[in-house]
Amino acid sequence: MMIAEVSEKLGISQDTLRYYERIGLIPPVNRKKNGIRDFTEEDCRWVNFIKCMRSAGLPIEALIEYGTLFQQGDETIEARKEILIEQRKELITKMEDMKKTLERLDYKIRRYEQLVAEKEKTLRRPED
Template sequence: MKIAEVSKKCGVSTDTLRYYERVGLIPKVNRNKSGIRDYTEEDCGWVEFIKCMRGAGLPIEVLIEYVALFQQGDETIDARKNLLIEQRKHLAEKMKDIKKTIERLDYKIERYEAVAMKENKLKRTDV
């Protein structure tokens, strides 16, 4: 699959795909005889994985480390698992913080809505 096809399929720009490969966020993509990238379904799986993890806020450095460990083989399974466990802990804490922020926003919104309702009632009685 050519880079433009992967870009469309995964919803990321061709520049992003090149960047992912250049910095080690995805394993090196095979190239055809002309030197053009030839993505496999496995490569697309890596792109989707990185896209998902970045969307959740995982740092690029952690993901680069994960990919490097993966490329070293099965002897790094425990290290990869521990890396993911640590990132999950960070995300769980982040979710707690986000939940608190949402609750605070809900409270503020309710206050503004109450004020708006009160003002609307006053305007109606003025007639």
């Protein structure tokens, strides 16, 4: 599959796909005799994995390390698992922080809604 097709299929720019390959986020993509990238379904699964992990905020460095270990074979399974466990812990912490922020925003929004309602009530009072 050509890079334009992968870009369209996965909703990721061609430049980003090239960047991901260049920095080692995804394994090197096979090329045709003319040098054009020829993505396989496995390559697409890697791109989807990276896209998912990045959207959750996982750092590029951890994902590069994971990919490098993956390419080294099964003897790195434990190390890869440890990276994922650590990233999961960090993601849970971020989610808890985000939940606290969301709760605070909800409180502030409710408070402003109360203030607006009180102001409108005061404005609607008939004069004595």
